Amino acid sequence: MTMEQSTALAPASRAVQLLGTDLSEKNLKLHLEGLSGVDAVGLEARAAALATRSIKTSSKVWALDTIIRLIDLTTLEGADTPGKVQSLVAKAINPDPSDPTTPRVAAVCVYGDLVADAVEALGAAHGSGGPDGIAVAAVATAFPSGRASLAVKLADTAEAVAAGADEIDMVIDRGAFLAGNYGKVFEQIVKIKDACRRPDGTSAHLKVILETGELNTYDNVKKASWLSILAGADFIKTSTGKVQPAATLPVTLLMLQVVRDWYRLTGEKIGVKPAGGIRSSKDAVRYLVTVAETAGEDWLDPHLFRFGASSLLNDVLLQRQKLQTGHYSGADYLTID
Amino acid sequence: MNSHLAVPKTYKLYIGGAFPRSESGRTFEVADRKGRFLANAAKASRKDARDAVVAARAAVAGWSSATAYNRGQVLYRIAELLEGRREQFVAELRAAGGLTQSKANQEVDAAIDVWIWYAGWADKYLQVVGNGNAVSGPYFNISTPEPTGVVAIIAPQGELAAGGGLLGLASVLAPVLVSGNTAVLVANEAAPLPAISLAEVLATSDVPGGVVNILTGSAAEIAPWLASHSDVNGLDLAGAGELEWVDLQISAAETLKRVLPPETGVPAPSIERIRFFTETKTVWHTKAII
Numbered sequence: 222m223t224m225e226q227s228t229a230l231a232p233a234s235r236a237v238q239l240l241g242t243d244l245s246e247k248n249l250k251l252h253l254e255g256l257s258g259v260d261a262v263g264l265e266a267r268a269a270a271l272a273t274r275s276i277k278t279s280s281k282v283w284a285l286d287t288i289i290r291l292i293d294l295t296t297l298e299g300a301d302t303p304g305k306v307q308s309l310v311a312k313a314i315n316p317d318p319s320d321p322t323t324p325r326v327a328a329v330c331v332y333g334d335l336v337a338d339a340v341e342a343l344g345a346a347h348g349s350g351g352p353d354g355i356a357v358a359a360v361a362t363a364f365p366s367g368r369a370s371l372a373v374k375l376a377d378t379a380e381a382v383a384a385g386a387d388e389i390d391m392v393i394d395r396g397a398f399l400a401g402n403y404g405k406v407f408e409q410i411v412k413i414k415d416a417c418r419r420p421d422g423t424s425a426h427l428k429v430i431l432e433t434g435e436l437n438t439y440d441n442v443k444k445a446s447w448l449s450i451l452a453g454a455d456f457i458k459t460s461t462g463k464v465q466p467a468a469t470l471p472v473t474l475l476m477l478q479v480v481r482d483w484y485r486l487t488g489e490k491i492g493v494k495p496a497g498g499i500r501s502s503k504d505a506v507r508y509l510v511t512v513a514e515t516a517g518e519d520w521l522d523p524h525l526f527r528f529g530a531s532s533l534l535n536d537v538l539l540q541r542q543k544l545q546t547g548h549y550s551g552a553d554y555l556t557i558d
Numbered sequence: 559m560n561s562h563l564a565v566p567k568t569y570k571l572y573i574g575g576a577f578p579r580s581e582s583g584r585t586f587e588v589a590d591r592k593g594r595f596l597a598n599a600a601k602a603s604r605k606d607a608r609d610a611v612v613a614a615r616a617a618v619a620g621w622s623s624a625t626a627y628n629r630g631q632v633l634y635r636i637a638e639l640l641e642g643r644r645e646q647f648v649a650e651l652r653a654a655g656g657l658t659q660s661k662a663n664q665e666v667d668a669a670i671d672v673w674i675w676y677a678g679w680a681d682k683y684l685q686v687v688g689n690g691n692a693v694s695g696p697y698f699n700i701s702t703p704e705p706t707g708v709v710a711i712i713a714p715q716g717e718l719a720a721g722g723g724l725l726g727l728a729s730v731l732a733p734v735l736v737s738g739n740t741a742v743l744v745a746n747e748a749a750p751l752p753a754i755s756l757a758e759v760l761a762t763s764d765v766p767g768g769v770v771n772i773l774t775g776s777a778a779e780i781a782p783w784l785a786s787h788s789d790v791n792g793l794d795l796a797g798a799g800e801l802e803w804v805d806l807q808i809s810a811a812e813t814l815k816r817v818l819p820p821e822t823g824v825p826a827p828s829i830e831r832i833r834f835f836t837e838t839k840t841v842w843h844t845k846a847i848i
Contacts, residue, residue: 542788548809549608551615551789 231411236451246404259439268471272507285541286324288505292534293358293527295330303338306331310342312556313355317538327523328356333381340385349387358388365461367392378416388426389417395435410452428456433472434464442472446479456492467497477515496529502540569599572757574613575767581605591656599750601775604783610771611789614708614740617768622705622738630680632764637673639759647724650751655718669724675827676732687833698843703836705738707791710784712744712777714797721824722746729824730796733831742771750774785810792816792835796825
C-alpha cells in the first residue's frame, strides 16, 4: 500500500499546477482526503430551498428554451439501431415539427459504435461550438460498468473519436475509487484524455461520469469531482443513467460547488452534466436555478452545463406548447421516442 | 369520557388512485340546503385537472386492454360495494340534499341498478354496436367499437334530489367506463359529497388507480381547461347546462373531441351513451380458401 502511494503519476497539467511537480499517488490522496467534509444536512436543505423557487411567464418561456439548448438527447440501449439513431437525430434537429422556432438540442449521445450513424444522420447540422450545430457525444470506456482493462477502454475511446465523436462520456473505475486506489482512477482519466486527441491536434471534449449512485457518500462525490478535474476533465457528469439513484439535485449542487471553487482557484471553467432521472420540466427548471445560484449564470450555456436526458425533451415540448397555445397539450402532438 | 367532539371531514380530490389535496391549497365549505356547514372539500385548480388527465391517460392502456368480461366483473364489484356502503350514501343524501329516508333509499337503489345495468353491457355491447358489413366480395368486413381514451365528464349539477346525487353520477360515469375509457369527472359543485364517497368506494374496489379521477370545486373554472386539453378525447357535458357550454363545445372541436351536450336531470340509461365514446374500427378478412 505504501509502495503504491508513492508511485509517480502522469503529470496532468492541472494536478501539477495545484499539487506540485512531484506528483504522486500519496500527494493526490493527501489532497483529496484533506478536502473539507460535506455538510449533508445543509447540502440537502440548500437543494430543497432552491427547488422551491417559482418560475413564471416570460422567465418560464426562457427557461424551457434554455433547457432544450442544454439537452444531450440520449439513447443508450442494447437495442439501439441505426434507424433509432436517425430518428433521435431528426428529433434533435427539429424537436417540435409544429413549431420551427423551437431551439435545437446541444448534442446527441449514443454508444461508440453508433457514432458514425449519428454523424451521417446529422449531416450539415453536425458541429460542436456553433450556435446551431449539434455535437455527437459517445459513451466510452466499457460504459456503463467501466469493468474492462485500460487497453480496451483506450481502444473504445479512440474508435469513437476516429468515427467523429465531438465529446466522450467516460466512466470512472468506481471499484478502484472505493478501494481507495485514487491513483489508478487518476491515471485512467489522464490516458483517456490523451486518447481523445485527434490527428489534427484538436481534442474531443471529455466528460467524466462519476456514477454518484455508487459512490455512497457526498464526501466521495466531492473527492471524485476534484480527482476528475485534476486529471483533466472538461465536464463532470453525475451518472450513467443505468444505476439508481441517478442524478439528484443535492449531488448536482455539490458538483457545481466544486466547479465554482475550481473557478475561484484557477479561473478555469469546468462543465457539469446531471444525467438520468430528470424527466419533467419542473425538475429541469430547478436544476437551472441551482446552476445560476451556485456556479453563476455563465454556466447556463451548452459549453458548461448539459442535461443527459431522453424523455425530458417531450415534457419540455408539452409545456412549451401549453405556453404558446394557452391550452394543455398531449402526447399525440409529439413525436414518439 | 362521555363527551365526543365531532370531527368534521375534510374531503379531498381523487386522482390516480390517491386522495391528494388541491395543488392550489384551496378548499371550500359544503353546506346543506339550509346553509349549515357540513364539511370542507378541496377546490380543484386547472393544474389538478391537468394531473388528473395525466393519471387518466396512464390508466387507458391497462383498463382498455382488460377483457370485456373482466371489466364487467370489476364494475359489478363496485355495485356490491355501493350496496355495502348504502347507509353512508343515504345519510349524505338526507343531510346534504334534504331527502327523506325513503327517497334517499330509492335514489341509492336506482343508482346501484343503473350501475349494474351498465356493468352487464361490458361484454355485450360489442355484439350490439358492432357490425358484419355487407360487401361485394369473398371476404368478411367487420366494424367493432373501441374506447376513445380519456373522457372528461361534467357530472349533473344542482339539487341532490333532482339528479345531482349518486344516481346522476352513476348514470354518466358507468357508460364511459364500460367500453374501456378512463374518466376525469367534475363533481356536482353544490353537493360534492356523494362523488367523493363514490371515490372512496372506487379506491377500495378493483378499479385500477387513474381509471376514475374525481375533481371537486368550480365546474365553470375547470371545464374550459378540460375542454381544450389536447389529451382528452371525449367530453360529456351532462351537467354543464348552466355553464357556457357552447364555448366548451367550440374549444373541444379544436382537438376533434366527441362531445355529449347537456341534459336536464338524470340521463336515462342507454346503450347510446356507451357507444358515443367509442371509435369504430373496421377490418376485412378473407372468408375461406376453397
